[in-house]
Amino acid sequence: MNWSSIRLLITRQLKEHMRVYLISLALLAGLLSFMFLLIHNWRDSFTGAVENGVFLIGLFLSGGMFTNSMFKELSNKPEGIWLLNTPATSLEKVFSAVLLSSVVFLAIYLGVFFLVDALYLSLTAQSGNLLGIFSNGFHEFIFLYLIFNGLVLLGRASFMKYSFLKTMVLIIGVVILLNTFNNFTLEYMIPDLSVTSSMPFSSFQFRHSGENIHVLLPSSTRAAFMPFLWILLPLALWGITWLKIKEKEI
Amino acid sequence: MKSGNIALSILVLLLLTSMVWVNTQLKEVYHEIDFTDKLRSYLTIETDQYSILKVSGSNGYPIDIKQSEKPSISVLRSRASQLEHRIEGDTLIIRFSGARVSPASLAATTTPTGLIISSSKLSGVILTDTHNRVTGFSQPSFTLDLRGESYTEITDNQASTLRVKASQRSSFEFYNKNTADTAYITLKDNSVGFLDGLSYHRLQPAMEDSSLMVLSKSALQALIKK
Numbered sequence: 001m002n003w004s005s006i007r008l009l010i011t012r013q014l015k016e017h018m019r020v021y022l023i024s025l026a027l028l029a030g031l032l033s034f035m036f037l038l039i040h041n042w043r044d045s046f047t048g049a050v051e052n053g054v055f056l057i058g059l060f061l062s063g064g065m066f067t068n069s070m071f072k073e074l075s076n077k078p079e080g081i082w083l084l085n086t087p088a089t090s091l092e093k094v095f096s097a098v099l100l101s102s103v104v105f106l107a108i109y110l111g112v113f114f115l116v117d118a119l120y121l122s123l124t125a126q127s128g129n130l131l132g133i134f135s136n137g138f139h140e141f142i143f144l145y146l147i148f149n150g151l152v153l154l155g156r157a158s159f160m161k162y163s164f165l166k167t168m169v170l171i172i173g174v175v176i177l178l179n180t181f182n183n184f185t186l187e188y189m190i191p192d193l194s195v196t197s198s199m200p201f202s203s204f205q206f207r208h209s210g211e212n213i214h215v216l217l218p219s220s221t222r223a224a225f226m227p228f229l230w231i232l233l234p235l236a237l238w239g240i241t242w243l244k245i246k247e248k249e250i
Numbered sequence: 251m252k253s254g255n256i257a258l259s260i261l262v263l264l265l266l267t268s269m270v271w272v273n274t275q276l277k278e279v280y281h282e283i284d285f286t287d288k289l290r291s292y293l294t295i296e297t298d299q300y301s302i303l304k305v306s307g308s309n310g311y312p313i314d315i316k317q318s319e320k321p322s323i324s325v326l327r328s329r330a331s332q333l334e335h336r337i338e339g340d341t342l343i344i345r346f347s348g349a350r351v352s353p354a355s356l357a358a359t360t361t362p363t364g365l366i367i368s369s370s371k372l373s374g375v376i377l378t379d380t381h382n383r384v385t386g387f388s389q390p391s392f393t394l395d396l397r398g399e400s401y402t403e404i405t406d407n408q409a410s411t412l413r414v415k416a417s418q419r420s421s422f423e424f425y426n427k428n429t430a431d432t433a434y435i436t437l438k439d440n441s442v443g444f445l446d447g448l449s450y451h452r453l454q455p456a457m458e459d460s461s462l463m464v465l466s467k468s469a470l471q472a473l474i475k476k
Contacts, residue, residue, distance in 0.1 A: 203328075215327065
């Protein structure tokens with residue numbers, strides 16, 4: 001990998017789409033402000049961790065759309081051929097897209113979110129603190145975003161037209177299938193168990209004598225297994241995206 | 251088959267295998283649950299003896315604090331990851347984080363108890379930002395220090411000397427039958443105290459900064475006479 005090629009690829013992407021990105025940035029700040037305004041107006045109805053909800057809606061919505069703007073040229077044949085012929089390896093192209101849509105995007109998103117959050121708290125004279133990314137394991141959603149980023153990039157490299165819509169439909173379908181398979185295996189392994197809800201790779205809940213009982217992975221097992229999911233899964237998805245782009249070159 | 255599709259198929263197989271492996275681990279945890287135990291929804295952790303309790307965190311799940319021979323902490327299984335605790339000298343420090351709800355809706359909450367803290371003797375309790383239920387303590391002296399918009403229900407406690415200090419918009423309410431020879435009630439920073447369920451021989455109230463103390467009619471008349 002040549003770092004100067006990566007730098008040039010990132011510069012090209014930013015220069016070509018700068019106007020759209022700046023408008024989107026303003027739109028993101030507007031959307032976050034609007035959501036904060038909503039939760040402030042209906043603060044008695046919205047109880048609980050509403051700020052976390054605003055953070056996640058903003059992150060996945062804007063992150064998905066921004067990630068989908070990578071390899072945009074592939075949806076148009078002549079532009080796609082031009083992109084594939086750009087003097088850089090497919091690995092450099094994928095690496096620059098990952099760097100922009102995960103690291104750079106996350107840094108900008110966090111900056112915009114906390115700016116809006118701070119403005120909201122100061123304008124409404126609230127006693128609360130800024131959203132705590134590292135409290136209650138909320139930072140795990142950042143890893144979930146990386147997996148989502150890998151899926152959107154893979155969708156972009158796989159589908160020529162309407163890639164974002166197709167990827168979203170596929171993600172929803174896969175989540176439903178995974179959950180169904182997870183419940184099925186749990187009920188198969190534990191006779192007479194009726195799972196009321198489950199989180200694949202983490203926990204499940206069942207009903208016993210009218211009471212919901214939660215079964216969670218032991219913390220040591222979780223600590224050993226989750227890095228596999230959080231780090232290897234996005235890496236695998238980015239790797240498959242690279243293979244898909246490489247196949248197009250051939 | 252193209253290499254991308256082969257890699258994708260391997261990844262899906264690997265994910266499904268890991269899912270089955272995780273479920274075998276969950277099955278082991280399931281079989282460890284004692285279904286005859288009343289607290290089967292809770293994970294119980296035994297602790298060393300302590301006499302001061304400090305709890306902070308969030309008010310989303312009520313916290314029960316009760317007297318019991320053996321000191322322990324029981325946490326709702328689904329909220330186990332939100333509990334942090336340590337003992338420093340004679341003090342048990344607990345942080346039970348989570349969602350925050352409007353303090354106005356706490357009295358009518360139907361949310362199950364998130365944490366049950368049992369202790370044989372507590373000389374002092376400091377509660378910050380939490381929804382608490384302090385029940386069944388019988389001891390010579392008992393001090394409750396309520397801070398940070400905490401809401402505390404105090405039920406069936408007996409103490410010769412009872413001290414309740416509420417600050418930073420905290421509120422508390424006595425329920426059923428609480429008795430004290432001398433009750434020192436200090437309210438400040440817009441705090442609210444309902445003393446209807448407290449019987450005492452001597453009341454020493456102290457109030458500052460728009461705080462509110464609610465007394466029964468007889469208690470108020472007795473206080474005015476003095």
